[in-house]
Amino acid sequence: xxxxxxxxxxxxxxxxxxxxxxxxxxxxxxxxxxxxxxxxxxxxxxxxxxxxxxxxxxxxxxxxxxxxxxxxxxxxxxxxxxxxxxxxxxxxxxxxxxxxxxxxxxxxxxxxxxxxxxxxxxxxxxxxxxxxxxxxxxxxxxxxxxxxxxxxxxxxxxxxxxxxxxxxxxxxxxxxxxxxxxxxxxxxxxxxxxxxxxxxxxxxxxxxxxxxxxxxxxxxxxxx
Amino acid sequence: xxxxxxxxxxxxxxxxxxxxxxxxxxxxxxxxxxxxxxxxxxxxxxxxxxxxxxxxxxxxxxxxxxxxxxxxxxxxxxxxxxxxxxxxxxxxxxxxxxxxxxxxxxxxxxxxxxxxxxxxxxxxxxxxxxxxxxxxxxxxxxxxxxxxxxxxxxxxxxxxxxxxxxxxxxxxxxxxxxxxxxxxxxxxxxxxxxxxxxxxxxxxxxxxxxxxxxxxxxxxxxxxxxxxxxxxxxxxxxxxxxxxxxxxxxxxxxxxxxxxxxxxxxxxxxx
Ligand SMILES: Nc1ncnc2c1ncn2[C@@H]1O[C@H](COP(=O)(O)OP(=O)(O)OP(=O)(O)O)[C@@H](O)[C@H]1O
Ligand SMILES: [Mg+2]
Numbered sequence: 001x002x003x004x005x006x007x008x009x010x011x012x013x014x015x016x017x018x019x020x021x022x023x024x025x026x027x028x029x030x031x032x033x034x035x036x037x038x039x040x041x042x043x044x045x046x047x048x049x050x051x052x053x054x055x056x057x058x059x060x061x062x063x064x065x066x067x068x069x070x071x072x073x074x075x076x077x078x079x080x081x082x083x084x085x086x087x088x089x090x091x092x093x094x095x096x097x098x099x100x101x102x103x104x105x106x107x108x109x110x111x112x113x114x115x116x117x118x119x120x121x122x123x124x125x126x127x128x129x130x131x132x133x134x135x136x137x138x139x140x141x142x143x144x145x146x147x148x149x150x151x152x153x154x155x156x157x158x159x160x161x162x163x164x165x166x167x168x169x170x171x172x173x174x175x176x177x178x179x180x181x182x183x184x185x186x187x188x189x190x191x192x193x194x195x196x197x198x199x200x201x202x203x204x205x206x207x208x209x210x211x212x213x214x215x216x217x218x219x220x221x222x223x224x
Numbered sequence: 225x226x227x228x229x230x231x232x233x234x235x236x237x238x239x240x241x242x243x244x245x246x247x248x249x250x251x252x253x254x255x256x257x258x259x260x261x262x263x264x265x266x267x268x269x270x271x272x273x274x275x276x277x278x279x280x281x282x283x284x285x286x287x288x289x290x291x292x293x294x295x296x297x298x299x300x301x302x303x304x305x306x307x308x309x310x311x312x313x314x315x316x317x318x319x320x321x322x323x324x325x326x327x328x329x330x331x332x333x334x335x336x337x338x339x340x341x342x343x344x345x346x347x348x349x350x351x352x353x354x355x356x357x358x359x360x361x362x363x364x365x366x367x368x369x370x371x372x373x374x375x376x377x378x379x380x381x382x383x384x385x386x387x388x389x390x391x392x393x394x395x396x397x398x399x400x401x402x403x404x405x406x407x408x409x410x411x412x413x414x415x416x417x418x419x420x421x422x423x424x425x426x427x428x429x430x431x432x433x434x435x436x437x438x439x440x441x442x443x444x445x446x447x448x449x450x451x452x453x454x455x456x457x458x459x460x461x462x463x464x465x466x467x468x469x470x471x472x473x474x475x476x477x478x479x480x481x482x483x484x485x486x487x488x489x490x491x492x493x494x495x
Contacts, residue, residue, distance in 0.1 A: 125340035128298050129399075132334040133354035133406060134326070143357060147344050224344055224386050 015195040019186045023196075026182030027203055033100055033178060034165045040104025041164070042157075045111025049119060050141070052112070063112070070109035076170055078102050083174040099171035107164050111157065118153035119145060151222050158215035162208055179203060247310035249274045249331075249410050249442040250295060255304035256316070257290055257466075264290050266466035267304070274409070277436055277443045279453035279474065282463040283489060288446040290466075292412045295444070296334045297325065308332065308410070333408030337415040339395045341387040347374060347398045348383035351405050358406070366405075373401035377431050393424025397431055404435075410442045411435070417449060425449070432456060450493055454478050462486045 052063045070078070079102040083095065093101065122145050130140040150157075172181035179200060187196040250272040257265035264287045272278055280288045293299045294306060294314070303316035308328040312320060342350050351370035355361040361369070374383055377397035387395050396416055403411065413432065417425040429452050436443065436456055447453050453460060454474040461471040462481070470483040481487045 123338075123340070125336060125338050126342065128296075129336065129340035129342070131298060131329075132296055132332075132336075132403065134330050134358045135354060136358070139357050143353065144342055148342075151344065224388055 012192065012195055015190070015192045016199050019183070019192070019196050019199060022182045022186055023179060023199060023203060026177055026179040027207070029096065029176065029178040029182075030165070030168050030171075030180075031207070033096060033103065033168045033171055033176070034161070036100040037103030037107065037164055037168065038161055040100060041107035041111050041160070044104060044108035046115050046146075048108060048112035049115035052116065053119070067109045067112055070106055075102065075106045075167060076173065078106055079170055079174050095171070095174050095176045099168070099174055099176050103164055103168060103171075106167075107160055110160055114153045114156045114160070115149065118149035121152050122148045151224075154215070154219050154222065158212065158219075161215070162211055165208060165211065166204065248272055248307075249276070249309060250444070251307040251310075252291075252294075253305045253307065255294065255301045255306060257287075257294060257299060258302045264466050265294070265301070268463075268467060270461070270468065272410075272442050272444060275440045275442055277456055277458045278445065279457035279460045280444060280446045280463065281448075281450070281453050281460060281489075282469075283492075286464045287466040288463065289414055292334065292414050292444060292446060295410075296332060296412060297329055330406070331409045332412065333403035333406055333410070334412040334414070335396070335399050335403050335416050337418050339387070339392070339399045339419070341395055341399055341402070343387050345386075346383060347379065347385050347387070347390065347401075350387070350398055351402045354402070355405050369405060370401070373404050374398070376404075376434075377401045378427065391424055392420045393427045396420065396428045400428075400431055400435075408441060410444070413443065413445045413447070415446055415448060417447070417452075448493070450478065450490070462489065464489070 048063050048067065052060055054060075079099065082093075082098045082102050086093070086098070126144055126148065127140065130144050135144070168178060169180040171178050172184060175181075177185065183196045183200045187193045190196075248271040250270070252268055252270040255265055255268050255270075256263060266287075268287075268291075270291075280291065282288055290299060294301055295308075297314055300314055301316045305315040306313045308331055311324070311328045313325060313328045314320060341347075342353065345353065348367065348370050351373055352363070352366040355366040355369060356363060371380070371383060374380055377400055379394060379397055379401070382390060382394060382398070385394075387398070390398065396419075400416075416432070417428055420428065429449070432443075432445070432452075433456065435441065443456070445453065445456055457474045459471060460474045460477045462469050462477065462483070462485075464485060470477065470481060470486045472482075477486065478490065481490060
């Protein structure tokens, strides 16, 4: 008996097979949101970290304020603000783009601190050797400092990537049909929460695990 | 009438200015450097001729490293002017334009106590980096240059090794090759053997000696190895508290210094 009825309490593999296509489509959305969010967070985080090193006090104060505020308020509220309030004053973005923006900006505040620590961890002698070799400032950043800083912080970046990947499930609350959203839609219709959420958990785990292995692998590859 | 008068002895140069070939490689004019209240270089003047080899000795904290760092533009003088081949490299107070400073700085190379190799690049890539990135030398040319320089410092076989795979002595020799790749006319060596195990000091000093023989670079050598300071130099400068106390011919200064403080220092290091 394959049942979809709310009264059927037995664990149904058939339900899992039925919901799988929808969940995989949701997974693709989750991965897209995560990838785009990470790129935004890396770019913005790096920009903040470098901009903060300048001698301009005002810039430092503004960046610190921004980072502190973003870090000490929940992502969920930031997403709601972007989704419900931003369109009143600014552009009206699609839910997915709004979600990517929220994830990227939120995580940029963490990554800017990570990059800052990584850049500070590159020995002063590397800057000095670059001056002694006549390297211009921009070249020194790109060729000498950032490659080393990036290796130093790669494990932390990896952790934040995985964290963001899980956090992307919050996008369900702003109507993005990502993995969790797809699952909730299906479960809401069928009341098969057990099977659906189990499957969601399994998918999250598998991808998260693969993700962390890839990051470990890259770490090893880049070690010197 | 009607005949152009040819001026006698058309002076191109101001009478106080020496012709370009006689301009000193390095000139410190009344240079002072303070860190907060601490006056590390105290109204110091110094000239180094082209191709001259100068050893700088003195007790810890006397300002030897600071002199090299000022010259490499890693520090800015608080007062006074530093000139390289007659051009103002840096000056206390006023800022100089990078476009004017860069060509002067390009005449200077430096080797550091801690090597400061780029750890994420192979030995070969370390040497190639500046010629490719700064001089825009084509990669094959830079590679050939780097290989010949590594051979010159006795590391022909080590081009593919990362710094972490090399001994301290080998790393320092790569650092010397890397500095040479930019063809400096003035080389600064700051205690280049102080971080090394005793058994590899010789191989690094040998490289510097061979450079002294085979090149015409001016060299400014800071070292605690008194034998090396004597053998490498045309002139030895003993400094203390940011001032030059005594300078002169190495054999003379080491054998019979005039100044009592020089004498005391040399006795102390001999122990
Ligand atoms: N960035 C800095 N900030 C503050 N003080 C400094 C700085 N750099 C150097 N000093 C001080 O300046 C003085 C001279 O330093 P310097 O490194 O030139 O001495 P040195 O002759 O090279 O000594 P050593 O033989 O120990 O290397 C020291 O007292 C040092 O503590
Ligand atoms: Mg020193």
